[in-house]
Amino acid sequence: MTAPIASDPVSRPSVGRRLAAFFHRRPRAALAVLLAPPLGWLLIAYIGSLALLLVNAFFRIDPFTTDIVPEPGLQNFERMLDQEVYRVIAVRTVLTAVAVTVSTAILAFPIAYYMARKATPRIRGLMVVAILLPLWASYLVKVYAWRVILAEDGILNWALAPLGLRGPGFGDVAVWLVFTYLWLPYMILPIYAGLERIPDSLLEASSDLGARGSTTIRRVILPLAFPAVVAGSIFTFSLTLGDYIAPQLVSSTQFIGSVIYSQVGSSGNIPFAAAYATVPILIMVVYLLLARRLGAFEAL
Amino acid sequence: MEGLGAWLGRIGLRLMTALVLAFIYVPLLLVIVYAFNDNLVATWPPRGFTLEWWSRAINNPGFRGALASSLIAGLAATATALVLGSLAALAVHRFRFFGRDAISFLVILPIALPGVVTGIAINSAVSTIGIPFGMLTVIIGHATFCVVLVYNNLIARLRRTAPSVEEASQDLGADTWQTFRYVTLPLVRTALLAGGLLAFALSFDEIIVTTFTRGGVQTLPIWIFNNYRLANQAPIVNVVAVIAILLSVLPVYLASRLTSDTAAAAGGRT
Numbered sequence: 001m002t003a004p005i006a007s008d009p010v011s012r013p014s015v016g017r018r019l020a021a022f023f024h025r026r027p028r029a030a031l032a033v034l035l036a037p038p039l040g041w042l043l044i045a046y047i048g049s050l051a052l053l054l055v056n057a058f059f060r061i062d063p064f065t066t067d068i069v070p071e072p073g074l075q076n077f078e079r080m081l082d083q084e085v086y087r088v089i090a091v092r093t094v095l096t097a098v099a100v101t102v103s104t105a106i107l108a109f110p111i112a113y114y115m116a117r118k119a120t121p122r123i124r125g126l127m128v129v130a131i132l133l134p135l136w137a138s139y140l141v142k143v144y145a146w147r148v149i150l151a152e153d154g155i156l157n158w159a160l161a162p163l164g165l166r167g168p169g170f171g172d173v174a175v176w177l178v179f180t181y182l183w184l185p186y187m188i189l190p191i192y193a194g195l196e197r198i199p200d201s202l203l204e205a206s207s208d209l210g211a212r213g214s215t216t217i218r219r220v221i222l223p224l225a226f227p228a229v230v231a232g233s234i235f236t237f238s239l240t241l242g243d244y245i246a247p248q249l250v251s252s253t254q255f256i257g258s259v260i261y262s263q264v265g266s267s268g269n270i271p272f273a274a275a276y277a278t279v280p281i282l283i284m285v286v287y288l289l290l291a292r293r294l295g296a297f298e299a300l
Numbered sequence: 301m302e303g304l305g306a307w308l309g310r311i312g313l314r315l316m317t318a319l320v321l322a323f324i325y326v327p328l329l330l331v332i333v334y335a336f337n338d339n340l341v342a343t344w345p346p347r348g349f350t351l352e353w354w355s356r357a358i359n360n361p362g363f364r365g366a367l368a369s370s371l372i373a374g375l376a377a378t379a380t381a382l383v384l385g386s387l388a389a390l391a392v393h394r395f396r397f398f399g400r401d402a403i404s405f406l407v408i409l410p411i412a413l414p415g416v417v418t419g420i421a422i423n424s425a426v427s428t429i430g431i432p433f434g435m436l437t438v439i440i441g442h443a444t445f446c447v448v449l450v451y452n453n454l455i456a457r458l459r460r461t462a463p464s465v466e467e468a469s470q471d472l473g474a475d476t477w478q479t480f481r482y483v484t485l486p487l488v489r490t491a492l493l494a495g496g497l498l499a500f501a502l503s504f505d506e507i508i509v510t511t512f513t514r515g516g517v518q519t520l521p522i523w524i525f526n527n528y529r530l531a532n533q534a535p536i537v538n539v540v541a542v543i544a545i546l547l548s549v550l551p552v553y554l555a556s557r558l559t560s561d562t563a564a565a566a567g568g569r570t
Contacts, residue, residue, distance in 0.1 A: 020476040030476075031395045038388035038447065042406050046418075046444050049425035053417075056424055107323070110316035118313065127321075129556050134324050136501045136552040140524050141541040145327035148334065155330065184324065213306060234412060242414015245507065245525070257416045257508075264512070270424050277417045284413050288405070 050281075057274035066268045076275035086259065090279050093256040096172075097240035100179040101187075101233045107180070108187040108232065113221075115188075116195035128192070135185040143246045146178045150250060174250040179240050186235035194228025195221065230296035237287060241280040256280055328545065335538040357539035366523035367543075372435065373510075373519060374503040377442035381499045382492065384443070385450025393458040404455075410445040418445060419512030426513065433515030441513040442506060446499035453495035453559070457488050490558040497551035497558075504548050520544055 023030035058072040080086045115127045134142070149156050149167075156167035168174055198221065206216040244257030256279060263273035336349045357363055385407075392403050410418055422441050431437060465487070469479040507521040514522065524540055527533040 016477050017475055020478075024476055027395065031391055031397060034387045034391035034394075038384040038391075038407075039403075041384050042410075042444070042447070045422070045425075045440055046410055047406070049421035050417075052425050052428060053421040107320050110313055111320040114313050114317040118310075129553060130321065131324070132552055132556055133549045134328060136498075136505060136548045137328060138505050138521065138524070138541060138544040138548060140507060140521050140528075141331055141545060142327060144524075144528055144537075144541065145331045148330065149327060181323070181327065184320070188320075213309065238412050238414055242416040242508070244416060257414065260416050260420060261511075264420050264423065270420065273420055274424065277420060280414045281417055288408075288412055292405075 053274045053277065056271050057278060059271045061269050061271055068271060076272045079272065080275055080279075085254075086276065089254050089259055090256060092172075092253070093241060093280075094283065096176060096179065096255070097237045099176050100183060100240050101236045103176070103180045104184050104187040104236050105191075105229050105232070107184055108191050109225075109229075112188050112191035112195055115192050116198075128189075131185050131188050131192075135189075139182065140245070142182060143178060143249050146174070146181065147249055150174050150177075171251050172253055175247050175253070175255075178246050178250050179236075179243070182246065183236040183239050186239070187229075187232035190228045190231040191225055194225045194231075198224050227295040230291050230294050234288065234291055234296065238280075238284050241283060331538060331541050331545070334535070335542045337535065337538070353535040353539045357536045357543070360536060362518070362523060362527070363520075363536070363540055366518045366520045369435070369517050370504055370520040373438050373442055373517075374500045376439045377446050377503045378496050378500045380439065380443035381446035381450050382496050385447045385495060385499075386454055386492065388447070389451050389454035389458060393455060404451075407448045407451045411448050415445075415506075415508035416512075419509045422509065423512040433513060435517050437513040437515065438510055438517055438519070441509040442503040445506075445509065446503055449498040449502060450492065450495035453491045453498070454488055457491035461487050494555035494558045497555035501548045501551045501555075505544075 023033070056068065057076055058074065059068050059070050060073065060075055061067065062069050111127075111131075115124050115131075119127060148154055150170060151157075152169070154167070160166060168177065202220060202224075203216060206220045207213075211219065242257045242260075244255060244261045247253060247255045247258060256276065260273045260277050263269045263276065335353060336351065337347070388403060388407060391397075392400055418441070422437070422444070426433060426437050426440075461484075466479055466483055469483040474482065505521060506519075507525060510517075510519050510522060518526075520540070521544070524537055524544065527540075528537045
């Protein structure tokens with residue numbers, strides 16, 4: 001097991017080899033060395049920060065000095081639940097997230113299906129790249145593009161004018177449209193991957209058993225693709241819940257992200273921002289746990 | 301009847317596919333058109349075409365500084381994410397241990413939770429500890445959510461490689477380092493590169509976490525955000541937008557080539 005390699009003339013093994021042997025005999029130590037840096041980083045830099053944020057949620061700020069007063073209390077949560085505006089904003093954000101998830105799923109399914117089951121391998125490869133690229137093409141640029149499109153003298157009103165129609169302008173519909181645009185690739189890619197994994201034999205079995213195309217889609221393909229839709233919805237949901245830039249640029253309405261941002265930015269009220277941040281955190285943690293049960297993590 | 305239905309279905313599917321592709325690409329093409337627009341205001345249709353904004357953008361000191369900051373932050377965050385993501389992926393792939401399933405959850409959390417949450421969490425932690433906000437805090441923030449890209453790419457590749465290759469190496473007398481250096485690393489090199497490129501692209505484009513950790517640092521997205529509202533800067537911003545698209549799209553294109561080529565070379569369906 002520890003036989004020396006023939007080409008190695010040195011009788012005394014090098015430090016590297018001795019270390020290798022040491023770790024080979026002690027897999028626990030090897031595991032510790034591998035895990036310590038990433039776990040340390042994520043636990044300290046991330047979970048630590050999150051924990052600190054949650055602690056902050058129970059503090060308050062001195063209204064005159066805007067210093068954080070570390071006396072635990074529930075006043076932030078009370079304010080959050082008492083004042084209707086915060087409830088309205090939370091509900092509006094969640095409803096927008098749901099609407100965006102539904103619209104991206106509807107748009108994503110046909111193109112993902114075409115890519116996975118109909119396109120030739122060459123076209124499929126090109127299309128994967130074509131979907132992947134805009135995902136990474138500057139978020140801000142895409143939002144600004146929509147600002148220009150939806151503007152009063154923008155291209156949408158110009159194109160619709162001959163039909164006697166007008167675009168939605170800036171507002172809640174614009175926010176929904178921009179989010180749908182922004183997160184669409186996040187939905188297409190997991191659904192595509194999910195559909196591609198369905199073995200051909202299952203579809204053949206379905207048609208051999210007399211199912212028509214539409215029945216096969218409804219009874220075989222959709223249930224099998226469901227975890228992939230859930231996987232995609234993790235992104236559409238989470239990204240919508242926290243975004244404050246797109247709403248700010250194409251509407252004047254407030255979303256959860258805008259409240260958190262303005263509480264930190266203009267009022268310096270980290271405790272209240274932290275308390276309000278527990279809303280998206282809670283929603284996402286529950287969502288992630290549910291998604292894992294539905295098998296969405298394997299579809300990511 | 302059945303034939304007609306199937307035919308309609310096929311045409312409908314193609315039409316939907318084409319429409320979705322158009323939906324994705326028309327806004328981006330519009331930005332490119334406006335980068336050459338001979339008018340200070342982005343009205344449609346454009347009046348004429350000019351290259352003036354390009355020379356003005358390239359000579360703009362604010363843009364140059366922001367580009368440099370973005371490159372530094374992206375490279376440092378990518379390097380950190382490569383180390384942390386690889387270690388985590390190797391640990392999860394090689395060993396069975398308590399809490400193993402939690403690792404994938406922990407790694408994905410910074411990207412699954414809304415950016416504004418990650419942003420204020422790091423913001424409040426950093427101000428509590430007393431580190432000054434600046435490039436270092438931007439890099440810490442970016443590295444935290446970039447780890448998942450390296451981790452996911454590497455673990456997917458490790459799962460596809462047969463353990464017998466590494467066992468063969470050890471049976472032939474190679475030690476842990478040699479097996480890693482000559483067997484494992486060549487097998488996963490392209491996955492690492494792809495993960496690194498994606499991490500860089502993500503960092504290069506990030507704005508929300510950056511806003512909360514940047515102090516006085518101006519990355520490219522922050523510069524775009526601050527300058528778009530200034531009316532006389534808008535055409536220059538359009539040019540910078542096209543440059544930003546190219547700079548984040550190029551690494552992603554390379555990453556997708558890297559992962560698909562090796563999958564084909566391995567002779568299997570992905």
